[in-house]
Amino acid sequence: MDDALLAKLAPLRDRIDAIDTQILTLLAERARTAQAVGDVKHAAHADGPVLRPERESQVIRRLQASEHGAPFPADAIAAVWTEIISACRGLERSLTAAFLGPQGSFSEQAAFEQFGHAIQGLACPSFDEVFRAVESDQADVGMVPVENSTEGAVNRTLDLLLTSPLRILGERSLVIRHCLMTRNGSMEGVTRVYSHPQSLAQCQGWLGRLHPTLERVPVSSNAEAARLAASDPTAAAIAGEAAARAWKLEIVSAGIQDDPHNRTRFLAIGKIDTLPSGRDKTSLILAVPNRAGAVYDMLSPMAANGVSMTRFESRPARTGQWEYFFYVDVQGHRDDPAVARTLATLESQAAFFKVLGSYPAQ
Ligand SMILES: O=C(O)C(=O)C[C@]1(C(=O)O)C=C[C@@H](O)C=C1
Numbered sequence: 001m002d003d004a005l006l007a008k009l010a011p012l013r014d015r016i017d018a019i020d021t022q023i024l025t026l027l028a029e030r031a032r033t034a035q036a037v038g039d040v041k042h043a044a045h046a047d048g049p050v051l052r053p054e055r056e057s058q059v060i061r062r063l064q065a066s067e068h069g070a071p072f073p074a075d076a077i078a079a080v081w082t083e084i085i086s087a088c089r090g091l092e093r094s095l096t097a098a099f100l101g102p103q104g105s106f107s108e109q110a111a112f113e114q115f116g117h118a119i120q121g122l123a124c125p126s127f128d129e130v131f132r133a134v135e136s137d138q139a140d141v142g143m144v145p146v147e148n149s150t151e152g153a154v155n156r157t158l159d160l161l162l163t164s165p166l167r168i169l170g171e172r173s174l175v176i177r178h179c180l181m182t183r184n185g186s187m188e189g190v191t192r193v194y195s196h197p198q199s200l201a202q203c204q205g206w207l208g209r210l211h212p213t214l215e216r217v218p219v220s221s222n223a224e225a226a227r228l229a230a231s232d233p234t235a236a237a238i239a240g241e242a243a244a245r246a247w248k249l250e251i252v253s254a255g256i257q258d259d260p261h262n263r264t265r266f267l268a269i270g271k272i273d274t275l276p277s278g279r280d281k282t283s284l285i286l287a288v289p290n291r292a293g294a295v296y297d298m299l300s301p302m303a304a305n306g307v308s309m310t311r312f313e314s315r316p317a318r319t320g321q322w323e324y325f326f327y328v329d330v331q332g333h334r335d336d337p338a339v340a341r342t343l344a345t346l347e348s349q350a351a352f353f354k355v356l357g358s359y360p361a362q
Pocket residue numbers: 034037038050051052053055056059084085086088089092
C-alpha cells in the first residue's frame with residue numbers, strides 16, 4: 001500500500017480501534033450482567049437450567065428489527081449475538097450439547113449455529129445415543145437431523161421422538177454442501193467412497209456421472225466417513241468442509257450434492273419447556289382411529305381455529321394393520337389460545353396424542 005493511501009486509512013483505523021474498545025467494554029458489562037442473572041437463577045433453583053431458548057430468540061429478533069442496525073446485516077446480527085449469548089451463558093453455567101459425531105459432522109455444525117461455540121460438545125456414535133445422553137443428563141441438549149430437502153424425513157429421529165420423554169426446544173436449518181475428499185486431494189488409487197446413506201443418496205447423480213465405478217460404502221455419519229478415509233489411501237469420503245478440516249483431508253470436488261439448495265433441518269432436544277417467544281412452532285404426533293375420513297377429521301380442528309400447519313409427515317405404526325403416526329407442525333405456541341383449543345380437540349379425538357414441544361421458529 002502506498003503512503004498516501006495509508007495516511008487516509010490511518011484515522012479511520014484509529015476510529016475502528018476506538019469503537020472496538022467501546023464494544024469490548026460493553027461486552028464485558030453484558031457478561032457481568034449475565035453472571036448476575038445466573039446468580040438469581042441458581043438462588044431460585046440450584047441445579048435448574050440456565051438456557052432459555054425463547055429469551056435468546058427474542059434478544060436476536062429485537063436487534064434484527066431495530067432501526068439502529070443498518071447497514072450491519074440481519075444474518076450477521078444473528079451470528080454475532082448467538083456467540084455473545086453463548087459466551088454469556090457459558091459464564092452462568094457451561095452447556096453440553098450431544099450430536100452425531102465424530103467431530104466435523106453437520107450435526108456438530110448445527111449445534112454450534114444454534115448454541116454458539118462456548119459449549120461443550122459430546123460426539124455420539126448414533127442418534128439413539130444422542131437421545132440417551134440427554135435423557136441421562138450427560139448432556140443438557142441434543143441436536144438431531146429431522147428432515148432433508150432432497151431425501152425427506154430422517155426416520156430414526158422420528159421414531160426416537162415418539163418414545164422419548166425429551167422435548168423439542170429449537171430448530172435450525174442448514175445448507176448442506178457435500179464435498180468429495182481424500183488424504184491427498186487426488187483420486188488416484190481410490191476405489192471406494194464412504195458416506196452416510198442419506199449423503200450418498202443426495203450425491204447419487206453426481207457420483208454416477210463422474211465416478212461411476214467407485215464402490216459406495218454406507219457408514220454411520222459423514223464425519224465418520226472422513227475419519228475412515230483419513231487412514232485409508234484407497235478410500236474417499238463424502239462429507240462437509242468441517243469434516244475435511246477436522247480429519248485433515250483435502251477436498252477433491254466441492255458442492256457435489258445433486259440439489260444445490262440441499263438443506264437439512266435439525267431439532268434441538270432437551271428437558272426444558274420453552275415459553276412463548278412471540279413466533280413459535282408446536283410439533284406433535286397423532287394417530288387416528290382406522291376408519292374412513294379419520295385423517296380429514298383430524299385436520300379440521302386446525303382449520304376451525306385458524307391454526308396453520310407447516311409440516312405433515314406419516315410413519316407406519318408397525319402394527320401390521322396399515323396404521324400410521326402423523327407428525328404435525330403447527331404455527332404458534334401451545335399456550336396460545338387458538339393452539340391450546342386445537343390441541344385440546346385433537347387430544348379428545350386422537351387414538352394417540354403427544355406434544356413434542358413448542359419452540360421458537362427459526
Ligand atoms: O436472560 C437470561 O435468562 C440469561 O441467562 C441471559 C442470556 C443472554 O445472554 O442474553 C443467556 C442465556 C439464556 O439462555 C438467555 C439469555
